[in-house]
Amino acid sequence: MARIKKPIQASDVILFAVTLVIAVIFAFPIFFNLMSAFKTNGEILRDAIALPKGFYTESFTYLLTETEYPRAILNSAILTIGSIIAMIVIIPMAAYAIERTGNRWTSGVYIYFLFGMMVPFQVYMIPLFRQLKAMGLFGNLAGPIMIYIAGSVGFGVLLFTSFLKGVPREIEESAQIDGCSRMGIFWRVVFPLLGPVTASMVVLQGLGIWNDFLMPMLVLPSGQPKTMIVELFYYVGEFSSRWDMIFAGTTMSLIPVLIAFLTLQKYFVKGVSSGAIKG
Incomplete structure (x- = not known):
C-alpha cells in the first residue's frame, strides 16, 4: 500500500523555522570560538567575525608547551572525574534508601536535602571556606571535590528518587528470595537499571564542575596551576588581552564536553524525561 503523506501545515513550518533560529543562536558561540581559535591575536582585534586567513596553531602549541595549562587540564580532569565517581557511588544509595524505606525519618532527610538546593552558595560561602581551613582541605583538590559532592546531593537525590519510583519492587524481592543481600540487590539488580x-x-554535574570558575579560583592556592577556566582568566588584562590564547584554551576545554555529551546524549534525554514523568 502506498504510504499516505501527511500534508505540511503552516504551524509545522513556523515551528521548524523557530527551532532552526534558536539552534543557530545557540550554535553560533561555538562556531565563533572554533573560528577564532585559529586566528592570530591581531586578526581577532581587527575583525572578530571574519574567517581566519590561515590555519594558525601557534596558540595551541604555546599553551601546551610554554605554560602551566597542561597541569590545569589535569587539575580539571581530577576535579571532574573524582567528584563524579564519588557522586555515583554515594547519591544513588542515599536515594534508594529514602525511596524504599519511606518512613517519616527518611522523608525528613529528603526534605532536608531539597532545602539545601534553595540556599544560594554565596550565603554560606565564607563559613564554608573557614570550615575547609579547619579541616585542612583548603588549598588542595580535595576541598573542591568535597564541596561539589555535598552541593550535588539535593539535586541528585531528587533525580534518582523520581526515577526509582518506576523501578518495580518485584525484581528486588526475587533477588532477596535468592539470598542476595540488600547491598547486593542495589548494586547488582537496581543500579544497572x-x-x-x-x-x-x-x-x-560534570559540565558544571568542568566549567566552574569561582570555586577553584577561591579555594586552590594562588601562584600554582589551577583549572583550565581559571588559567585562561589570567590572559584577560585590564588594558590588553590575549584573545588567541583564550579561544585556543576554550576550544581544548570544549572537546571533552562535546565527546561526553554526544556519547551520553541518548541516555541523558531518556533519564531527564523519565525522571520528570515519574516524579
Whole structure:
C-alpha cells in the first residue's frame, strides 16, 4: 500500500523555522570560538567575525608547551572525574534508601536535602571556606571535590528518587528470595537499571564542575596551576588581552564536553524525561 503523506501545515513550518533560529543562536558561540581559535591575536582585534586567513596553531602549541595549562587540564580532569565517581557511588544509595524505606525519618532527610538546593552558595560561602581551613582541605583538590559532592546531593537525590519510583519492587524481592543481600540487590539488580538517570547526572554535574570558575579560583592556592577556566582568566588584562590564547584554551576545554555529551546524549534525554514523568 502506498504510504499516505501527511500534508505540511503552516504551524509545522513556523515551528521548524523557530527551532532552526534558536539552534543557530545557540550554535553560533561555538562556531565563533572554533573560528577564532585559529586566528592570530591581531586578526581577532581587527575583525572578530571574519574567517581566519590561515590555519594558525601557534596558540595551541604555546599553551601546551610554554605554560602551566597542561597541569590545569589535569587539575580539571581530577576535579571532574573524582567528584563524579564519588557522586555515583554515594547519591544513588542515599536515594534508594529514602525511596524504599519511606518512613517519616527518611522523608525528613529528603526534605532536608531539597532545602539545601534553595540556599544560594554565596550565603554560606565564607563559613564554608573557614570550615575547609579547619579541616585542612583548603588549598588542595580535595576541598573542591568535597564541596561539589555535598552541593550535588539535593539535586541528585531528587533525580534518582523520581526515577526509582518506576523501578518495580518485584525484581528486588526475587533477588532477596535468592539470598542476595540488600547491598547486593542495589548494586547488582537496581543500579544497572539506573543507567539513563546516571548518565543525566554525569552530564549535568560534570559540565558544571568542568566549567566552574569561582570555586577553584577561591579555594586552590594562588601562584600554582589551577583549572583550565581559571588559567585562561589570567590572559584577560585590564588594558590588553590575549584573545588567541583564550579561544585556543576554550576550544581544548570544549572537546571533552562535546565527546561526553554526544556519547551520553541518548541516555541523558531518556533519564531527564523519565525522571520528570515519574516524579
